[in-house]
Amino acid sequence: MKFIFVTGGVVSSLGKGIAGASIGNLLESRGLTVTMQKMDPYLNVDPGTMSPFQHGEVFVTDDGSETDLDLGHYERFTHSKLSQANNWTSGRIYERILAKERRGDYLGKTVQVIPHVTNELKEAMLKIATPDIDVVIVEVGGTVGDIESLPFMEAMRQMRHELGRDNVVFVHVTLVPYIAAAGELKTKPTQHSVKELRALGIQPDILVCRTETDLSREIREKISSFCDVRKEAVIAARDVDSVYRIPVNFADQKVDEIVLELLKIEAKPRNLEPWKEMLDRLTHPKDDVVIGIVGKYVDYEDSYKSLKESLLHGGLAHTLRTRIKWIEAESITRESASRELADVDGILVPGGFGNRGIDGMLEGIRYARENKIPYFGICLGMQTMVIEYIRNVCGIQDAHSTEFEPAAENRVFFKLRELKGIEDLGGTMRLGSWPCKLQPGSLAHEAYGQDEVHERHRHRFEFNREFDRPLLDHGMRISGETPDAMYVEICELPGHPWYLGCQFHPEFKSRPLEPHPLFVEFIRASYKYRQSRLSEDQLNEERQFLRTRVQ
Numbered sequence: 266m267k268f269i270f271v272t273g274g275v276v277s278s279l280g281k282g283i284a285g286a287s288i289g290n291l292l293e294s295r296g297l298t299v300t301m302q303k304m305d306p307y308l309n310v311d312p313g314t315m316s317p318f319q320h321g322e323v324f325v326t327d328d329g330s331e332t333d334l335d336l337g338h339y340e341r342f343t344h345s346k347l348s349q350a351n352n353w354t355s356g357r358i359y360e361r362i363l364a365k366e367r368r369g370d371y372l373g374k375t376v377q378v379i380p381h382v383t384n385e386l387k388e389a390m391l392k393i394a395t396p397d398i399d400v401v402i403v404e405v406g407g408t409v410g411d412i413e414s415l416p417f418m419e420a421m422r423q424m425r426h427e428l429g430r431d432n433v434v435f436v437h438v439t440l441v442p443y444i445a446a447a448g449e450l451k452t453k454p455t456q457h458s459v460k461e462l463r464a465l466g467i468q469p470d471i472l473v474c475r476t477e478t479d480l481s482r483e484i485r486e487k488i489s490s491f492c493d494v495r496k497e498a499v500i501a502a503r504d505v506d507s508v509y510r511i512p513v514n515f516a517d518q519k520v521d522e523i524v525l526e527l528l529k530i531e532a533k534p535r536n537l538e539p540w541k542e543m544l545d546r547l548t549h550p551k552d553d554v555v556i557g558i559v560g561k562y563v564d565y566e567d568s569y570k571s572l573k574e575s576l577l578h579g580g581l582a583h584t585l586r587t588r589i590k591w592i593e594a595e596s597i598t599r600e601s602a603s604r605e606l607a608d609v610d611g612i613l614v615p616g617g618f619g620n621r622g623i624d625g626m627l628e629g630i631r632y633a634r635e636n637k638i639p640y641f642g643i644c645l646g647m648q649t650m651v652i653e654y655i656r657n658v659c660g661i662q663d664a665h666s667t668e669f670e671p672a673a674e675n676r677v678f679f680k681l682r683e684l685k686g687i688e689d690l691g692g693t694m695r696l697g698s699w700p701c702k703l704q705p706g707s708l709a710h711e712a713y714g715q716d717e718v719h720e721r722h723r724h725r726f727e728f729n730r731e732f733d734r735p736l737l738d739h740g741m742r743i744s745g746e747t748p749d750a751m752y753v754e755i756c757e758l759p760g761h762p763w764y765l766g767c768q769f770h771p772e773f774k775s776r777p778l779e780p781h782p783l784f785v786e787f788i789r790a791s792y793k794y795r796q797s798r799l800s801e802d803q804l805n806e807e808r809q810f811l812r813t814r815v816q
């Protein structure tokens with residue numbers, strides 16, 4: 266059993282998740298099998314109920330777990346199979362312990378943080394170290410020194426003690442800030458952070474130092490000497506324009522070699538060729554494509570993390586750079602739509618909950634439909650696409666979802682699961698992977714090139730099949746449904762260049778080397794629209810203009 270533990274110090278948001286995922290990526294490139302785990306010290310049982318503004322995206326795994334967005338990075342950078350077992354919070358750990366305590370499992374003993382919480386944590390870590398796995402990478406959320414992360418640190422310390430030095434590597438991600446007034450990089454925060462870690466009994470083996478510029482030899486030596494870390498294990502993680510460059514940056518500094526040496530693992534030479542080829546497309550796009558996202562959490566881009574990445578992957582598939590124009594749904598009205606959406610090549614309405622912004626989305630969608638602009642609706646974006654159609658094309662003006670109009674007479678979307686008496690953990694939420702049968706000859710079938718696919722869900726409201734008739738009679742096509750025909754999964758509009766909505770979240774399954782087919786096709790259609798929308802001169806002018814802007 267080989268473990269790599271990734272902790273963070275100085276400040277949060279240093280990219281521990283990406284650092285861990287990049288190490289996983291490099292190990293995979295050497296033929297090893299890795300799995301990844303996120304340990305979150307907060308008390309929520311899972312991030313499912315947290316606001317997107319607070320926590321960013323909720324990432325959904327195949328088994329329907331609502332997890333931290335770092336699991337999205339893990340899946341995009343590696344092929345590790347993730348489930349509920351790969352994301353723990355203090356809340357979930359305590360939930361288990363308290364249930365055991367009530368059942369009397371502790372036989373009258375006093376239940377304590379040490380050993381009961383730490384044992385539970387170790388058990389969760391060991392559980393995913395199955396025989397098929399070469400290396401387990403565990404990332405601990407938060408920053409060293411946080412009160413709530415103490416049991417996690419202690420559990421890791423014990424793991425090293427119990428499994429031995431050859432089986433556990435500690436990677437610590439810190440910040441080496443550039444202080445403009447002094448004109449130099451400062452190592453003190455890193456020193457303090459390592460001191461804090463050592464006070465907890467953990468000596469880091471590798472330091473990943475986030476910096477704006479490179480680390481000079483002197484700085485590396487200084488950090489190495491004060492923190493007691495080998496000089497070559499002081500890694501510079503420079504700011505980069507794309508997170509996908511990080512595995513290569515780490516490879517240049519031999520991070521994988523150091524890890525393998527410390528863990529005493531023999532592995533094949535690394536093969537980063539496919540990854541580098543992808544980076545080459547990223548660096549030298551042949552053109553731009555502009556996608557307008559009409560959503561409600563647009564000021565906080567982390568809430569659409571996977572979506573943003575999927576659009577980028579879709580662009581990469583055509584060697585295009587996807588530029589995203591974030592549009593606050595509430596700002597769109599019948600009058601403003603043409604102005605707000607004039608300069609986009611494709612329009613996307615993503616997932617979301619609650620009433621705010623729905624009218625704006627409906628107007629944006631109508632604009633896309635009437636002006637034959639490629640449209641992609643995801644979850645809420647599919648629901649609004651269908652509502653708009655039933656209202657403005659089928660002429661049922663008061664059509665709505667009971668989420669927004671509980672008393673709606675023409676309820677096109679409603680809580681089918683509640684009606685059927687299905688109460689489950691997600692509170693009637695349909696979660697995780699579900700099969701979807703595709704209708705031959707549809708856009709969806711063409712995109713996937715398969716008859717049946719599996720996609721991930723996270724929603725409550727379902728299309729009401731009583732509205733099949735008006736929808737189909739007026740030309741919309743139901744191109745995907747569950748094999749039992751209970752749930753409608755995909756709708757599309759023949760005769761429009763590309764107009765498709767899906768009830769699931771394809772963005773959770775897109776990877777830079779395996780872009781999701783629906784995003785690939787949406788970008789293809791959007792780029793085609795861009796070429797028809799702009800003359801050759803305008804295209805050149807726009808290219809020039811976009812080049813000068815840093816996104």
Ligand code: GLN
Binds near residue numbers: 617723
């Ligand atoms: N609010 C909608 C529902 O619950 C859509 C959810 C989503 O977009 N993820 O069905």
